[in-house]
Amino acid sequence: DGGITQSPKYLFRKEGQNVTLSCEQNLNHDAMYWYRQDPGQGLRLIYYSQIVNDFQKGDIAEGYSVSREKKESFPLTVTSAQKNPTAFYLCASSIFRTTGQGPTPASKFFGPGTRLTVL
């Protein structure tokens, strides 16, 4: 799991500002994801990307944007349109393994997280 890094660890934002959270992986995984974690809510999917230059909205994409210009990097921008951005943000990556029964999902590895607080 040391192959996924997120920065910064803590981030403070003023209302009306956009901020960008970094996520980098050196696991050679094709797929990357952003989750948001709130107390008592579990993990909710914001965006995911299967491959470079492609990404898809998750369940709570409003107020967020992403890019995937490189396989190793999947930055998340929290825009001023996100009404309640204070949360713990987790990046993840995954790969499929090919077995005798076809492709099966392998582990999803999480980064250490970024805690975003709106002042």
Add this chain to the structure above:
Amino acid sequence: GENVEQHPSTLSVQEGDSAVIKCTYSDSASNYFPWYKQELGKRPQLIIDIRSNVGEKKDQRIAVTLNKTAKHFSLHITETQPEDSAVYFCAAKRSIYSGAGSYQLTFGKGTKLSVIP
């Protein structure tokens, strides 16, 4: 879409006792069910997973059971230790195929396990 319910939300056990956490899912086509452990302020880490072609899987003190007919799966921790104290999340892989290399998980809301020495 998929919906995962997890119970209980909090669980306290005495050291050495067993702990059981239960999850139900709604999409009968879901076929992969991982469990994650998250210690305070840290990232979730996969502790065990099970695929729909298997009914039970064990790894030392941890086991997971799956009942496809009833659409529920459970995490069993035996001989609990203080270091087992954490939040545990179950998840189910959605049946929607998202393309090579990616898949979507729906997570339960977590169970905070406290092991009392």
